Amino acid sequence: MSVGIERLSVYVPQYALRLTDLAAARDVPPEKLTAGLGVQEMAIAPPCEDVVTLAATAGARLLRAADVDPEEIGMLLVATETGVDHSKPVSIFVHDLLGIGRRCRVYELKHACYAGTAALMTAADWVRADGGRVRRALVIAADIARYEIGSPGEPTQGAGAVAMLVGRAPQALVLSEQSGTYAGNVHDFWRPLDRREAIVDGKYSVECYLDALAGAFLAYRGLERPPLAAGAALTDRLVRLLYHTPFPKMAMKAHRRLLEIDGRAVDDDAAAASYRTQAAPGLAAVARVGNTYTASLYLCLAALLEAEGRALAGERLGLFSYGSGCCAEFFTGSVPEGVEAVADAGVAALLAGRTFIDVPAYERLVRGGEAGGEPPADFAGEFVFTGVRNQRREYARPGALAA
Numbered sequence: 001m002s003v004g005i006e007r008l009s010v011y012v013p014q015y016a017l018r019l020t021d022l023a024a025a026r027d028v029p030p031e032k033l034t035a036g037l038g039v040q041e042m043a044i045a046p047p048c049e050d051v052v053t054l055a056a057t058a059g060a061r062l063l064r065a066a067d068v069d070p071e072e073i074g075m076l077l078v079a080t081e082t083g084v085d086h087s088k089p090v091s092i093f094v095h096d097l098l099g100i101g102r103r104c105r106v107y108e109l110k111h112a113c114y115a116g117t118a119a120l121m122t123a124a125d126w127v128r129a130d131g132g133r134v135r136r137a138l139v140i141a142a143d144i145a146r147y148e149i150g151s152p153g154e155p156t157q158g159a160g161a162v163a164m165l166v167g168r169a170p171q172a173l174v175l176s177e178q179s180g181t182y183a184g185n186v187h188d189f190w191r192p193l194d195r196r197e198a199i200v201d202g203k204y205s206v207e208c209y210l211d212a213l214a215g216a217f218l219a220y221r222g223l224e225r226p227p228l229a230a231g232a233a234l235t236d237r238l239v240r241l242l243y244h245t246p247f248p249k250m251a252m253k254a255h256r257r258l259l260e261i262d263g264r265a266v267d268d269d270a271a272a273a274s275y276r277t278q279a280a281p282g283l284a285a286v287a288r289v290g291n292t293y294t295a296s297l298y299l300c301l302a303a304l305l306e307a308e309g310r311a312l313a314g315e316r317l318g319l320f321s322y323g324s325g326c327c328a329e330f331f332t333g334s335v336p337e338g339v340e341a342v343a344d345a346g347v348a349a350l351l352a353g354r355t356f357i358d359v360p361a362y363e364r365l366v367r368g369g370e371a372g373g374e375p376p377a378d379f380a381g382e383f384v385f386t387g388v389r390n391q392r393r394e395y396a397r398p399g400a401l402a403a
């Protein structure tokens with residue numbers, strides 16, 4: 001039985017900041033951000049958007065594009081590290097906003113940026129387990145990445161959500177049942193319960209990411225069926241490699257490390273050529289959105305399929321997911337014939353319609369936090385966080401507020 005992703009839909013907030021503007025405000029050379037980190041723009045959420053509205057908007061876009069009745073969804077998983085309550089999960093707000101039926105298993109998952117993959121794998125296993133009913137799961141990864149203003153992490157912020165329909169008719173990506181995992185307790189990046197912004201040991205987090213990549217990839221190679229001949233490279237057989245991408249330069253470092261671990265004797269020119277062909281095509285959207293934590297890898301996948309789905313039909317992709325703390329997974333998937341019918345995840349249209357703000361406006365939005373309230377006139381989301389009343393978070397459709 002083929003199980004995998006039937007379709008993906010993306011949502012990113014309406015506002016964006018150019019990293020060249022941020023560089024000027026912080027008095028650093030623009031090339032440090034655009035070439036040194038590889039980031040061009042980052043998405044900024046307005047006060048009326050939180051992780052619930054990001055996730056629900058991506059979910060609504062997906063159900064509409066796939067023409068799926070919300071009653072068909074038997075499992076709803078929301079992966080995030082931007083939770084809104086210590087007890088009440090983001091997923092139950094999303095369940096309500098999307099009108100999903102009562103017969104549904106609903107919960108939120110957390111393990112830093114890895115949780116999106118934890119949710120996808122859990123949903124795929126649940127679909128495979130069957131249980132006597134047609135099983136379709138909705139998996140949504142959504143986050144708002146926040147670091148202190150003026151810190152080295154500041155240019156690696158971002159916001160967005162990716163919704164994935166997981167089932168037995170995977171038109172976007174057939175998931176392989178093999179995957180390699182790696183875990184260990186490290187303090188590279190975390191966010192204590194009383195903080196809005198993450199704490200990060202930046203350089204160490206890059207090392208932890210690369211160590212986890214090696215661990216997960218070697219675990220995958222040990223399970224590969226049929227086994228590869230001794231000395232044969234797996235990466236030669238994967239047409240594209242997608243990485244969790246806190247900033248595009250991280251994916252470039254990861255790709256170089258992967259080629260080495262895979263036994264491909266590569267000099268700098270060969271590594272650069274392989275990066276341009278196998279990894280760079282997956283990075284165009286993240287370079288313009290920034291880090292979306294749990295959603296990052298799946299934003300790469302959605303944008304890649306949207307840009308070149310037809311050309312990738314019949315090909316196999318490698319995917320690497322990393323969550324600080326840490327847990328990581330390397331897995332593969334095959335792009336089915338006919339993928340172009342579902343390849344439009346909305347990425348190009350969203351990026352073309354954004355409003356660029358200046359640094360003072362960005363700082364006002366960040367310092368103001370998620371206050372809730374009226375959406376701006378050019379608001380593109382489908383749900384609004386209206387505020388907290390009686391200790392309860394409240395949401396509405398933008399149209400309902402205007403009425």
Ligand code: CAA
Binds near residue numbers: 113206
């Ligand atoms: N022109 C071109 N490049 C320049 C430059 C210039 N004028 N000046 C500097 N650079 C280059 C540097 O050489 C460096 O490149 P290399 O890494 O290839 O050597 C790059 O710009 C970054 O510069 P610095 O080394 O000075 O590093 P920084 O102080 O800017 O911090 C960072 C970089 C540590 C990644 C920081 O942005 C950070 O802490 N980010 C958040 C943490 C993060 O994203 N970690 C990634 C792994 S953890 C993970 O993946 C989970 C997650 O999502 C958070």
